[in-house]
Amino acid sequence: MSIRERLSGNEAAAVAMKQINPDVVAAFPITPSTEIPQYFSSFVNNGAVDTEFVAVESEHSAMSACIGAEAAGARAMTATSANGLSLMWEMIYIASSLRLPIVMSLVNRAVSGPLNIHNDHSDAMGARDSGWIQLFSENNQEAYDNLIMAHRIAEHKDVLLPLMICQDGFITSHSIENIELIEDSDVKKFVGEYKPEHYLLNYKERIAVGPLDLQTYLFEHKRQQAEAMKNAKDVILNVSKEFEKLTGRKYSLFEEYKLEDADMAIVCMNSTAGTAKYTADILREQGIKAGVLKIRVYRPFPAKEVAEALKNIKAIAVLDKSDSLNASGGALFEDVTSAMYVNKMQNPVINYVYGIGGRDTTEEHIKTVYKDLEEIIKTGDIGNPYRYLGVRGGK
Numbered sequence: 001m002s003i004r005e006r007l008s009g010n011e012a013a014a015v016a017m018k019q020i021n022p023d024v025v026a027a028f029p030i031t032p033s034t035e036i037p038q039y040f041s042s043f044v045n046n047g048a049v050d051t052e053f054v055a056v057e058s059e060h061s062a063m064s065a066c067i068g069a070e071a072a073g074a075r076a077m078t079a080t081s082a083n084g085l086s087l088m089w090e091m092i093y094i095a096s097s098l099r100l101p102i103v104m105s106l107v108n109r110a111v112s113g114p115l116n117i118h119n120d121h122s123d124a125m126g127a128r129d130s131g132w133i134q135l136f137s138e139n140n141q142e143a144y145d146n147l148i149m150a151h152r153i154a155e156h157k158d159v160l161l162p163l164m165i166c167q168d169g170f171i172t173s174h175s176i177e178n179i180e181l182i183e184d185s186d187v188k189k190f191v192g193e194y195k196p197e198h199y200l201l202n203y204k205e206r207i208a209v210g211p212l213d214l215q216t217y218l219f220e221h222k223r224q225q226a227e228a229m230k231n232a233k234d235v236i237l238n239v240s241k242e243f244e245k246l247t248g249r250k251y252s253l254f255e256e257y258k259l260e261d262a263d264m265a266i267v268c269m270n271s272t273a274g275t276a277k278y279t280a281d282i283l284r285e286q287g288i289k290a291g292v293l294k295i296r297v298y299r300p301f302p303a304k305e306v307a308e309a310l311k312n313i314k315a316i317a318v319l320d321k322s323d324s325l326n327a328s329g330g331a332l333f334e335d336v337t338s339a340m341y342v343n344k345m346q347n348p349v350i351n352y353v354y355g356i357g358g359r360d361t362t363e364e365h366i367k368t369v370y371k372d373l374e375e376i377i378k379t380g381d382i383g384n385p386y387r388y389l390g391v392r393g394g395k
Helices: 008-019 035-045 059-072 082-087 089-097 121-128 141-155 184-191 216-246 272-283 303-309 329-343 361-380
Strands: 003-008 024-027 052-055 076-080 103-108 133-136 163-168 174-182 256-259 263-268 289-295 297-299 315-320 349-354 388-389
Touching: 003 008, 003 141, 008 035, 008 103, 008 141, 008 163, 008 184, 024 035, 024 059, 035 052, 035 076, 052 059, 059 076, 059 082, 059 089, 059 272, 076 256, 082 089, 082 121, 089 216, 103 121, 103 141, 103 297, 121 184, 133 141, 133 216, 141 163, 141 184, 141 216, 141 315, 141 361, 141 388, 184 216, 216 297, 256 272, 256 303, 263 272, 263 303, 263 329, 263 361, 289 303, 315 329, 315 361, 329 349, 349 361, 361 388
Parallel strands: 024 052, 024 076, 076 103, 103 163, 133 163, 263 289, 263 315, 315 349, 349 388
Antiparallel strands: 003 174, 133 297, 256 289
8 A cells, every 4th residue: 555645856755764774874975966865864863764874074074984885794874965066076986897786866956056945956967977876857756666676677786886866856856746655565575685705804705805906807897897787678668567566657768748649859867857748738639749758778779679669759849958068968868869779760850958057947948948849840950960049049
């Protein structure tokens, strides 16, 4: 039986952590993720969990503590945002290279500078090549559900990679929504106990963690990481199917919203998908065949599946809530266009960088994107494929 609740995205993440009851949580406060360890520390204080909560002096220390705990054989979790993730930079690569299935709640926020505490995806995009699995969450329910599934994915023997659950700072992290929680006993059964095969505190097996790794072996070890990321795709799908049996809530690599007969589509992630779906509904009432492809799994990127989902779309817009500053589009745009090219599809695709630093993206903004796609379908002319949405001073 599900439990109806009203929670913010941060509360939902903390409740999921309480139900998982990890061995160790190490975290340092940073807006807008501060509430997650704050709420969780109250669960520790009142005895709702028996987790060892480590109040560290920085985010670098938080990830270091998680690495030490996980290497010792404990299940470890943390939460952070933006500059906090930046301060972890050295350690997030080490966590992945050591194949430690740490789970992190990443509440997306603009990375300084200049200083900004509001939402965009520059923190997650900066870490996209660090070897962490990345799942994105449209709303509070998805943030909660993704966290419940996270350990099953990360700890799978064919994966053993750290995993971050992304949600939009303030937009979902501080907004209260109706959500359905799973019974504690069902969560415990679904997640299961953590039984690592190799760990430092196993007196029966002597191992080294993080030794010097030079030319002789590093290449092969990086290849193993890459293969593990490929394996993660099937594991994510299998865990999602089990989750659907438990809750009735269906998740895949992405969500196809009214794509079956769509002439045009927007590709986006996190909370913007809700605005895009709403706008698509309005346009459908006017006879305009608009659709949305919402990416849930960004790493590993489901290239073949995305290309297949978009193959019949006459014009596509990819929305990036961060700018790669490379003069050739955002990160999601690059992945989508690469996927389509490799799979021999040449559909017209344009890119919009939007929402930087928490700039509002409204139904009217999304309508202008669909209007641009209509014009491309009529004329066949893409024009400038690298555009901005909602910025002052022109496109």
